Amino acid sequence: MTNLQERGYLLTEQVNANSLNLDQISSLEIVELFNSEDQKAVAAVAAAKEQLAQAIDYTAERLRQGGRLFYIGAGTSGRLGVLDAAECPPTFCTPPELVQGIIAGGAGALVRSSEDLEDRAEDGEAAIAQRQITQLDVVVGITAGGTTPYVHGALNAARQRGAITIFMACVPTEQVKFDADVDIRLLTGPEVLAGSTRLKAGTATKLALNILSTGVMVKLGKVYGNRMVDVAVTNQKLRDRALRILQDLTDLSREDAGVLLDRSGNWVKLALLMHWTGLDKEEGDRLLAEHQGNVRLAIASYNNVNKT
CATH class of the missing domain: 1.10.8.1080 (Helicase, Ruva Protein; domain 3)
Structure with a gap:
């Protein structure tokens, strides 16, 4: 695993040459800079299309057999997974247990910083055991920098239990290698605000999760044409x-x-x-x-x- 004290070489931690004067430009220039850089998030998802398609097919196959889809992460990555999971029941009328988000620190970490908990691989392992992951399940580990021990621990434990594992990161394979059934790399480059992966990396991750969950639900027959015909009529x-x-x-x-x-x-x-x-x-x-x-x-x- 990458030395946690030496992450500066990671793509997500590098300094963006286009924003060196971020604190000196006008508000309009800030908006234009962000908008320009955000285009790279869309391009990063497009470059990972084959892996995303494979993830959709694997997940739909397991869910047809009675399996479940889990997202697991820490900090922003964990919050994005919880958000995508929470939106499946109202959009596709799925039971809450079908798609679940797991975040280091639990529900409290959704509204307050608990990023220190990401360094505990054993907590990721425990989360997998607690949810009794089986060979029918799919576990998506989300980590922008690719090095989060909590996510690594969870995915390794899930693989030992026979689950399909999907690794989603925003750094190239040569920087962080990980053995998973599907390896999705969303290469958005250095952030406008150096190291703040809630920005482009977070945007690309949100886009990818949207595609994954919606694509799976399409394959499961939750959609007719482009209509959400399994919508839950609750309001x-x-x-x-x-x-x-x-x-x-x-x-x-x-x-x-x-x-x-x-x-x-x-x-x-x-x-x-x-x-x-x-x-x-x-x-x-x-x-x-x-x-x-x-x-x-x-x-x-x-x-x-x-x-x-």
Whole structure:
């Protein structure tokens, strides 16, 4: 493992030549500088597209078999993982245990600095044991500089238990090597504020996690076209979104879409299946279950059975 006292050579710790006069430029120039540098975060994600695609496929396969997806990190990296995990239930109607974020220091570290805890590999190992990780699970270790002992300990423990391991870092392999099933490197370069990896590195990480979790949910049939048909209707905003999805895909009036949504038990996916097949709620539920919740496959199966 990298000597924790000698990290200055890491890409994420180097000084950005474009921002040497950061404390002397105008506010507008600060915004322009950040905007210019942030373009590198998008490019870094594009350069890792093959690895991200592999991570999506591995994760979707394990989740279909009953596995879970875990993000683990410390500091900003941990917070980003927790945020992405927390957004899956309202967006895709997933159970809270399906995608979980683990941060060094626990929930308290989300709102106060606990970065000192990242140096304890044994805590990462303990987090994996506590959640009873198995060979069906996927564990994504997030560490901008690539050297975080907490993340290394967690991933090594997860690999010993047979889980798929994904390493996500913002330094090149030659600077920090790590043995994982998927190795994702988001090379954003030196930060505008030297060493502050909540900036470009954090942005690239957020983009990558968005792609990973959304891509997995697409593969799991949580999306129809580009609509979030598994959205959980838990407030007025989400009910409005559900009604708009139904109206867009069926040409129903808002009133009729509301009736259909109520009949389905506030489940857009089931409402669509009921509308397109004429099945009642119980029959639609059964057909969806037979196709692991994939509405497109369920409709194709229904049409194949009932074709004249």
